[in-house]
Amino acid sequence: MxxxxxxxxxxASEFHRHSSWGRTRGxxxxxxxxxxxxxxxxxxxxxxVTDGYATENQRFLHVLVxxxxxxxxxxxxxxxxxxxxxxxxPLTKVGDASxxxxxxxxxxxxxxxxxxxxxxxxxxxxxxxxDRVAFVGTTADVRCYAACSTF
Numbered sequence: 001m002x003x004x005x006x007x008x009x010x011x012a013s014e015f016h017r018h019s020s021w022g023r024t025r026g027x028x029x030x031x032x033x034x035x036x037x038x039x040x041x042x043x044x045x046x047x048x049v050t051d052g053y054a055t056e057n058q059r060f061l062h063v064l065v066x067x068x069x070x071x072x073x074x075x076x077x078x079x080x081x082x083x084x085x086x087x088x089x090p091l092t093k094v095g096d097a098s099x100x101x102x103x104x105x106x107x108x109x110x111x112x113x114x115x116x117x118x119x120x121x122x123x124x125x126x127x128x129x130x131d132r133v134a135f136v137g138t139t140a141d142v143r144c145y146a147a148c149s150t151f
Contacts, residue, residue: 027062027147027149028147029146030055030146030147031053038053038144038145038146039144040076040136040144041134043136045136046081049083049132053133054131055131055132055148056148057131059127059128060150061124061146061147062122062123062146063145064120064121064146066112066115066119066121066142067107067119067141067143068141072107073104073105074138074141075102075104076103076104076135077101077102077135078090078100078133079133079136080127080131080132080133081133082129088134101125103123104121105121105142106121133146
């Protein structure tokens with residue numbers, strides 16, 4: 001007997017799609033693609049609300065840097081944007097506004113393809129209340145990877 005109803009179950013993915021905006025259990029790459037690097041920009045180039053990367057109101061920022069060329073150690077300075085102020089500024093350590101948050105790629109004699117884990121620097125920072133982040137440094141010589149997480 002035809003009742004006009006389809007008794008075939010609908011997959012859950014057609015009802016609700018998780019966007020993971022806001023809370024995430026594991027780090028989420030800011031570039032949008034796992035394993036991809038984020039852009040490092042030159043000093044003085046941050047001015048628009050669209051610069052940098054949205055943090056999606058996450059709590060922690062995980063940053064890994066590596067030197068693209070064998071040579072001197074290179075530092076990336078972290079900048080933050082807050083929608084309430086509509087301004088970019090260097091992020092600083094909580095309780096110490098004079099010390100900017102930085103990550104320095106170790107000075108390595110190895111070319112990029114020959115580097116191992118000891119040739120990289122991975123740091124996690126708390127960024128509660130920061131709406132966007134950007135990475136400022138020597139753009140041609142450093143690779144920077146960044147992700148955010150809630151926990």
